[in-house]
Amino acid sequence: MWLRDEEHYQIVKTTWQEKDTSITTRLSHTLNSLHKWGREKFGIIPQRIKETQEELQTLNDQTNNTVYMHNIKKKERELDELLQCEEIWWSQRARTMWLKHGDKNTSYFH
Known part of the structure; x- marks a missing residue:
């Protein structure tokens, strides 16, 4: 990440x-x-995601003109980036947990 x-x-x-x-x-x-x-x-990615979603919702609720559309696009890109970072974090975290606990080569996993 x-x-x-x-x-x-x-x-x-x-x-x-x-x-x-x-x-x-x-x-x-x-x-x-x-x-x-x-x-x-x-x-603080989860907190930043929540704040960005709220800001985006506020922008969407305002009248539609070109100034707001530019700001909406900017916030959407920012939110996409944050969500992608969060997804990478969870992916890395899941791999860490798997490496830590492993499958212990039991019949359950066969």
């Missing part, structure tokens, strides 16, 4: 260019920076 956002590259580049630090320190700082950024950027 992070790879869809161009900002991740800049965070890694900036953190990795710290002078006078060991590789393990750079890796640790990069990981911490990415986790913080991920929480701030993607941690």
Whole structure:
């Protein structure tokens, strides 16, 4: 999900260019920076989806003219992006759960 956002590259580049630090320190700082950024950027996706849906509904309720149509299209693209991010998150989460619990090779799964 992070790879869809161009900002991740800049965070890694900036953190990795710290002078006078060991590789393990750079890796640790990069990981911490990415986790913080991920929480701030993607941690509130359900809340952002709800807010965007409400804003879109408000725009749809207003009179139809070209200014509102442009804003509606913009909000629809934003909502599509958020929904796609949420779908990727759930897909990654489901895979993580499967890897954690596995199928244990029991007869149930055969």
